[in-house]
Amino acid sequence: MEDDLILVNENDVEIGTMPKLLAHQLGRLHRAFSIFIFNDKKELLIQQRALHKYHSAGQWANSCCSHPKPNENTQDAALRRLQEELGFITPLTYVDSLIYKADVNGGLIEHEYDHLYVGFYNQAIQPNIEEVAAVRWVTIPQLLHEINQQPDIFTPWFKKILIKYPSLNFELS
Numbered sequence: 754m755e756d757d758l759i760l761v762n763e764n765d766v767e768i769g770t771m772p773k774l775l776a777h778q779l780g781r782l783h784r785a786f787s788i789f790i791f792n793d794k795k796e797l798l799i800q801q802r803a804l805h806k807y808h809s810a811g812q813w814a815n816s817c818c819s820h821p822k823p824n825e826n827t828q829d830a831a832l833r834r835l836q837e838e839l840g841f842i843t844p845l846t847y848v849d850s851l852i853y854k855a856d857v858n859g860g861l862i863e864h865e866y867d868h869l870y871v872g873f874y875n876q877a878i879q880p881n882i883e884e885v886a887a888v889r890w891v892t893i894p895q896l897l898h899e900i901n902q903q904p905d906i907f908t909p910w911f912k913k914i915l916i917k918y919p920s921l922n923f924e925l926s
Contacts, residue, residue, distance in 0.1 A: 756772075756773045756820070756822065757770040757771060757772055757773065757822070757823055758770065758771055758772075758773050758776045758781075758783040758784070758820050759783055759784040759820070759821060759822075759823055760776065760781055760782065760783050760784075761782055761783060761784050761866050762782070763782070763852060763866075765784065765850070765866050767784075770823050771783070773820070774807070777808065777857070777861040777862060777863065778860065778861060778862075779862075780854065780862030780864045781864060782852070782864045782865070782866060783820060783864065783865060783866070784820060784821055784827065784865070784866050784868070785818065785819065785820050785821075785863075785865035785866065785867045785868070786818060786819065786820070786821065786827050786828075786830060786831045786834075786867065786868040786869070786870060787815050787817075787818040787867050787868070787869050787870070787910065787911075787914060788815065788816045788817040788818065788831055788834075788835060788845065788869075788870045788871075788872065789815050789816055789869070789870070789871050789872075789921060790816040790817070790835075790839075790843065790871075790872050790873065790874050791871065791872075791873050791874075792873065792874065792875050792890060793873070793875050794890070794892075795892070795893075796890035796891055796892055797815075797816070797890065797891055797892075797893065797896060797921065798816040798839075798874070798878070798888060798889075798890055799813050799814065799815060799816065799888070799889060799890075799891055799896070799911075800813070800814055800815075800816060800817065800838070800839070800880065800885045800886075800887070800888045801813050801814075801885065801886040801887040801888070802814055802884075802885070802886065802908070803882070803883060803884055803885060803886050804886055807859070807861075808857040808858055808859060808861045808863075809857050809858065809908045809909075811886060811906075812905075812906055812907055812908045813906055813907045813908065813911070814907070814908040814910070814911045815910075815911050815914065816835075816839070816872075817831070817834055817835050817838050817839060818834075818867075818910065819831075819834040819838075827868045828845060828847065828868075828870070831845055831868075831870050832845065835872075837881060837884065838880065838881055838884040838885055839878055839879075839880050839881070839885065839888070840878065840879035840880060840881065841874060841876065841878065841879075843872040843873060843874045844872060844873075845870040845871065845872045846870060846871050846872070847868065847869070847870055848869050848870065848871050849869045850866060850867060850868045850869060851867055851869070851913075851914065851917055852864075852865065852866050852867070853865060853867065853909075853910060853913045853914075855909035855910060855913060856909070857908070857909060863909065863910055865910065867910065867914070869914070893920055893921055896915075897915070897919070900912060900915065
């Protein structure tokens with residue numbers, strides 16, 4: 754059974770739900786979250802999306818991102834997906850939100866009211882291979898260099914967040 758997304762207006766007020774694929778086909782604004790996990794070296798954990806994902810497959814993205822389920826608190830959803838995708842939970846701090854719209858291939862559009870969270874973690878990572886093809890730690894300067902050299906291997910939302918926060922300066926919040 755396909756998950757429903759929470760449709761919202763530009764003030765993040767819920768206005769209904771819609772099946773995930775349909776929301777992406779129509780480009781409807783929906784609630785989402787993006788997580789940025791840093792280690793003690795101030796490196797960012799990034800993940801390569803599983804190769805069978807229905808959009809942005811194989812592209813590199815921030816540590817974890819997804820959508821809350823109907824009637825699920827966004828921070829609870831973020832913790833749930835962190836465990837499901839990367840195999841760990843760590844405290845998360847809400848830092849900001851942004852709205853973006855991006856083509857993600859195959860006629861699909863991500864149009865998200867994206868809640869941004871930051872956390873810290875220094876242990877081994879055991880990613881769920883159904884969700885994540887690979888993970889790695891990277892410094893922000895190295896990440897920006899890679900995006901400049903090979904922009905197509907990174908997800909559109911990750912690049913849009915970096916436009917708003919070019920140094921991910923919220924990492925120390």
